[in-house]
Amino acid sequence: MQKKTKRIFILLFISVILNLFLGITSFIKSTYTANLDDQVILGEMTKMVIQNEQYQEIASRETVYAIKQGVNRFNVSDPSSIYLYEISVQTEQKSYIFTCTDKLCTEVSNEGWSYSRYSDNEPVLPLEIIN
Incomplete structure (x- = not known):
């Protein structure tokens, strides 16, 4: 049970970091890209x-x-x-x-x-x- 919890925690952590990276990258790009x-x-x-x-x-x-x-x-x-x-x-x-x-x-x-x-x-x- 603990191994499963660790895996879920690691996947959640990776997901949060990836979403933050993509969100910040998208925001920075929108500051100099014309809509x-x-x-x-x-x-x-x-x-x-x-x-x-x-x-x-x-x-x-x-x-x-x-x-x-x-x-x-x-x-x-x-x-x-x-x-x-x-x-x-x-x-x-x-x-x-x-x-x-x-x-x-x-x-x-x-x-x-x-x-x-x-x-x-x-x-x-x-x-x-x-x-």
Whole structure:
């Protein structure tokens, strides 16, 4: 009887640990993964970025390789904030980060920049053939 109780306890313990691990992993992933509503907002923001004067200036002087959409709920005090959305314009020199300028997102602006993978690596697609 004691062996059976030990086995059940061990299985219960493993189950609790596994569920905690999967739950925490799922929560962390949800902080930076866009859901369907986020994708609609990010799509509209991407159109606004492409029409933005700052983007046009960047595109005129550098080769734009990718436009990447992102969500970051991890460090935002208000999870429903429009400021958690960002559009990253990746060139061979930098990644320019565009975000909304106000709570209604009537306009987007280049609010920063970061490292671009294209400064060290070639594009994944054969872009020379397309151009």
